[in-house]
Amino acid sequence: MYKSLHLHIEGTLEPELAFALAERNGVTLPYASRDELRRAYSFTDLQSFLNLYYALMAVLRTEDDFHDLADAYLARARAQGVRHAEIFFDPQAHTARGVPLVTVINGLARALDAAPERHGITTRLIMCFLRDESAESALATFEAARPHLDRIAAVGLDSAEVGHPPSKFREVYELAREAGLKCVAHAGEEGPPAYVWEALDILGVDRIDHGVRSMEDERLVARLAAEQVPLTVCPLSNVRLRVIDDLADHPLPAMLDAGLLVTVNSDDPAYFGGYADDNFTAVRDALHLDDATLRTLARNSFRAAFLDEATREKYLKELDAHQG
Ligand SMILES: Nc1ncnc2[nH]cnc12
Ligand SMILES: [Zn+2]
Numbered sequence: 001m002y003k004s005l006h007l008h009i010e011g012t013l014e015p016e017l018a019f020a021l022a023e024r025n026g027v028t029l030p031y032a033s034r035d036e037l038r039r040a041y042s043f044t045d046l047q048s049f050l051n052l053y054y055a056l057m058a059v060l061r062t063e064d065d066f067h068d069l070a071d072a073y074l075a076r077a078r079a080q081g082v083r084h085a086e087i088f089f090d091p092q093a094h095t096a097r098g099v100p101l102v103t104v105i106n107g108l109a110r111a112l113d114a115a116p117e118r119h120g121i122t123t124r125l126i127m128c129f130l131r132d133e134s135a136e137s138a139l140a141t142f143e144a145a146r147p148h149l150d151r152i153a154a155v156g157l158d159s160a161e162v163g164h165p166p167s168k169f170r171e172v173y174e175l176a177r178e179a180g181l182k183c184v185a186h187a188g189e190e191g192p193p194a195y196v197w198e199a200l201d202i203l204g205v206d207r208i209d210h211g212v213r214s215m216e217d218e219r220l221v222a223r224l225a226a227e228q229v230p231l232t233v234c235p236l237s238n239v240r241l242r243v244i245d246d247l248a249d250h251p252l253p254a255m256l257d258a259g260l261l262v263t264v265n266s267d268d269p270a271y272f273g274g275y276a277d278d279n280f281t282a283v284r285d286a287l288h289l290d291d292a293t294l295r296t297l298a299r300n301s302f303r304a305a306f307l308d309e310a311t312r313e314k315y316l317k318e319l320d321a322h323q324g
Contacts, residue, residue: 001322002276003301003315004077004085004265006209006232008128008158009066009108010057010093011268012073021059021068029059041271046190046241047160049271057093066107071118074111076269078119080277083315084305086124087112088156091141092133101141105148124153124306126184129172131157131164138172146179153306154182156209157199161191166198173203182206182306184232189243193217200229207232207304212243215251215258225259230304235283236274237267247286256293263301295323 015034022029031037043049060066070087077085087108094104105125112123127145129138145152155176157169166185173183187199189210196214199205200223211231214220224231233252238244244251255262264283269275274282280297283289289297302315 001315001319002080002082002280002298003263003305004082004087004276005207005230005263005301005304006088006234006265006267007073007077007085008053008088008090008268009070009073010060010090011053011272012076012270013056013059013069014072014270017069017072018056018059021061021065025059025061025065027059027061029056041240043241043271046243049241049268050160053268053271054093058097060094061099063103063107063110066104067111070108070111071114074115074119074121074123076275078121080275082121082276083318084122084307086126086153086306088126088128088158090128090130090158091145092130092137095141095144101144102148105145105151109151122311125151126154126156127152128156128158129169130159131166131168131186132160135168135171138169139175142172142175149179149181152181154184154206156183157185157187157203158209161186161189161195165191165195167202170202173205177204184209186210188213189238190241193220196220196224206230206306210234210238210243212238212251212255214260215254221258221260224261228261230261230263230300231255232263232265232304234265234267234272234279236272236279240272247282250283250287252283253287253289253293256296261300261304262297263304264297265301298323 015037091101115121115123183205184207185199185205186209188196193216207230209232235250239247264279266275266279
């Protein structure tokens with residue numbers, strides 16, 4: 001039984017669906033076949049992945065496309081034991097291509113609204129700002145989303161990290177908090193520990209996405225442990241984007257030993273070789289995690305989720321019963 005707290009919906013676009021949507025919308029992809037596309041999934045760093053991630057979004061045009069993308073993800077997530085998913089989306093990557101924000105939100109919301117009954121999954125939607133776009137663009141995006149904020153639980157920050165520190169987005173995070181939204185940010189994936197400090201001190205985030213490079217800064221580790229700031233770590237993503245060389249060298253055990261509130265997540269599962277359970281299985285095997293550690297990781301994701309306390313308690317009881 002899992003919670004998924006770091007999942008980009010656009011990163012769940014499997015080659016099969018990409019080709020189906022391309023055909024539906026008359027979009028020509030620069031790949032002859034699904035296999036040829038899959039062969040392009042060989043990344044040297046975050047930017048090399050983002051280039052393909054944004055290019056393939058060309059097939060997402062209508063409300064039905066966003067609905068079908070999210071519905072396909074929810075079916076896969078449930079098959080992997082996910083019960084609650086907090087889902088990122090990148091509005092600017094769509095509005096920049098002429099797809100209206102309302103099309104994106106309505107399509108995703110239609111799939112998410114049906115998810116408890118259709119898939120047995122509860123969800124939250126997290127609207128991310130692209131950090132390699134301007135602060136003004138983030139502000140304009142937030143203002144455009146104001147009529148839809150009842151659909152949105154939190155704001156986030158993603159895309160190319162290095163050179164785009166969290167402090168650039170102070171103002172839009174202030175507005176989001178004033179509007180009652182939770183706040184998260186990718187930090188310490190490729191960027192330095194200083195970006196994690198900024199996300200905490202300047203953006204006031206409730207969770208850090210990735211945060212693996214925090215381990216380079218002892219004072220930061222102590223702070224994250226003392227405040228029990230959740231970190232949404234994505235092990236298979238870290239290997240595919242060469243943040244770490246080998247899963248066997250992943251800092252996850254050291255992070256747990258340091259008392260950090262670590263969760264395991266899939267990031268962009270269509271591109272990085274696996275969904276929730278695939279990530280758990282991979283770290284269990286590569287890092288020789290025992291059952292108690294796996295239980296801690298599962299509990300952590302329930303603690304870190306944006307749930308009301310009654311629902312959290314209900315899920316924790318279910319988890320205890322499930323794990324015996
Ligand atoms: N791993 C990642 N880091 C930053 N931005 C992203 N957008 C989608 N996946 C991402
Ligand atoms: Zn991510």
